[in-house]
Amino acid sequence: MKHFLLATCATILLVGCANEASDTPKEATKAEQPAVTPEVQKLIETAKNGSHAYDIVESLTTEIGPRLAGTDAEARARDWAVAKFKEIGLENVRVQPFTIPGWERGEETASIVAPYAQQLYITSLGGSVATPSGGITAPIAFFPTFEDLEAAPAGGLDGKIVFISGRMEKAPDGAGYGPANRKRRSGATEAAKRGAVAVVIRSVGTDSHRFPHTGQMRYAEDTPKIPIAALSAPDADQLERVLSRGEKVTIKMTLTPRVTGDRPSGNIIGEIIGSESPEEIVLISGHLDSWDLGTGAIDDGAGIGISAGASQVILEAGLKPKRTIRVVAFGAEEVGLLGGFAYVDANRAELDNHVLATESDFGATAPYEVQSGVSAGEDVLKQIADATGLPMSDVRTNGGPDIGPMSREGVPTMRFQQDGTDYFDLHHTPDDTLDKIKPEDMATNAAAFAVMAWMASEADTNFRDTSDSASTE
Structure with a gap:
């Protein structure tokens, strides 16, 4: 649990709590803290002083509740997401529809x-x-x-x-x-x-x-x-x-249980349009559907709150990214990553323009490390890790469940690994409810996602190895 303590307590930039881990200095000097730009500092302060991510998951779980894929509840959640994305200030808000085989218990x-x-x-x-x-x-x-x-x-x-x-x-x-x-x-x-x-x-x-x-x-x-x-x-x-x-x-x-035939589902997409390279995309996401036993708070209302909340933090901070930051609320994840596959099919022509992608789908606890799934630009991921006060991991990642299909198509990925020690106490049960989520942890995650999306947008790299040797492998 050492890395978890470092992430939740020693990450002063994100949550502002004192470092009391027994194997680290109690007082860190300025020289020991990673240098951050004024923009990154503003994102961190905006996130930790607000409740953007928590307010979003509270709204989703209270106003919609459980959202089984292919049901009327998931359809209401799509309407909710469209309205929420527009309320946040995202542009090009749209539903990307697809059909799934329906099932109800x-x-x-x-x-x-x-x-x-x-x-x-x-x-x-x-x-x-x-x-x-x-x-x-x-x-x-x-x-x-x-x-x-x-x-x-x-x-x-x-x-x-x-x-x-x-x-x-x-x-x-x-x-x-x-x-x-x-x-x-x-x-x-x-x-x-x-x-x-x-x-x-x-x-x-x-x-x-x-x-x-x-x-x-x-x-x-x-x-x-x-x-x-x-x-x-x-x-x-x-x-x-x-x-x-x-x-x-x-x-x-x-x-x-009964099979209900072909049913509508869909991904919800919203964007902060890039100021210099709008065709290049940094994608942050969660999945909108949930199982029907609880209210889908940790799985994955939290991911919707974190990703959409991060975009709200960027907009509230008044920052304009160079690349487009795209927020996706995937549909029908629980029944086979169907939203992730539908996204790849619908956006295949622009996958080469996806610079970096990640998903939050492991609850609401604070992250303890950064994992990479890029073939170039590791230095930028290290800068992101430093700015968020987290260590880099040697573990490779596909970016998250719904990101897996696009990762297999060559889209670079990264992930903030959260502590999931207790995640599977609640996962897919009636106990998956909002009371299990701490607002301060949501703010920490939203800060990390906002910093990552911003820094990836500003980076010179596209996180892909475009050398001749790499292209022939």
Whole structure:
């Protein structure tokens, strides 16, 4: 947690708090502080003296609430975003529409029928099919990990409900999410291959609350589609204890989600037009949609507040960037990064003019390091890191989930890595609500994004390696 302490306390320029980390000087001299231009200093002061980012996420989560992709709520969120972007003062505000396959959850109940009758707390995973109308009652086949299920022989699970456990480990960078998420993404397919009729998984999360975590799953085309749900962590613990008694365990589960056909979604775009090179774009973003259990505050109302709030800080500071700063609120991220892919398809002709791109989609805590995904201009990223009081990381980044598709097309990226140690306590649960967000952390993030967007706009580099050797690789 050393870097986190440096970011949240020693970053005096951003949040103005005293440095009390035990392994750093209590009083830093002026010579030790990174030099910043008057413009950068003005951005930092404007952000830390205001509540731009917090006010935006408060507005979104209060006036719209949960925003499941493809629903009327997401449509209302698009209208909200258009109005908010215009209110901030962004130009060329527009909706970039695309269509997605719609899905909505319905009833979701589960219980242990035998040997010890009791209720379980579950939630459907996004994209899951429904159970038969009367539910499914079947014995449990237990697999401690997803890898254990993968190693199981073909067949043998006919008529059974598979229960996959496997705990996700906490980490500041969320490193445990990818491995734990395999059971959510592919559990139904692997269980169906072996004859199972349904799946329940230990939630992909790190909390001990009785809130199950939802999230998108996928079916393989060549296997039967069976229903899949997530158990809260305490219920998964309880089910494991019951199984440890050595008796046959039977559960009943009922899920009634429905496919709603092709539904509209869209990205919202607004810009601060560049004064010298308006065709060159620095892109900052978050995603507008959320899951439907909470109000989508940390995932990803915070990212909308941070990116849009940063643009508001730049405008309020009276600064005019040389390059265009584009703010994007991506739609339909939660159901497969569909907004990110739609953006690439719609803007393919101008991707070469995207100078640098990033997304805020890891909650609302303060950043603790800067990650690079550029092939040139590392010195500028180092200057940005210095100006925000953060260390550079050796970790490479694709810029964020929705930035990944354009990163694969060659768009340079960077990321302010936030501390996500507790992010997956709340992620995709009813607990994802505004009270988990600290206004001062939002101001810190907005300052960092504003400084990054401004300095990238003013930099001479385009962050791409255009040498002959690079172009032939």
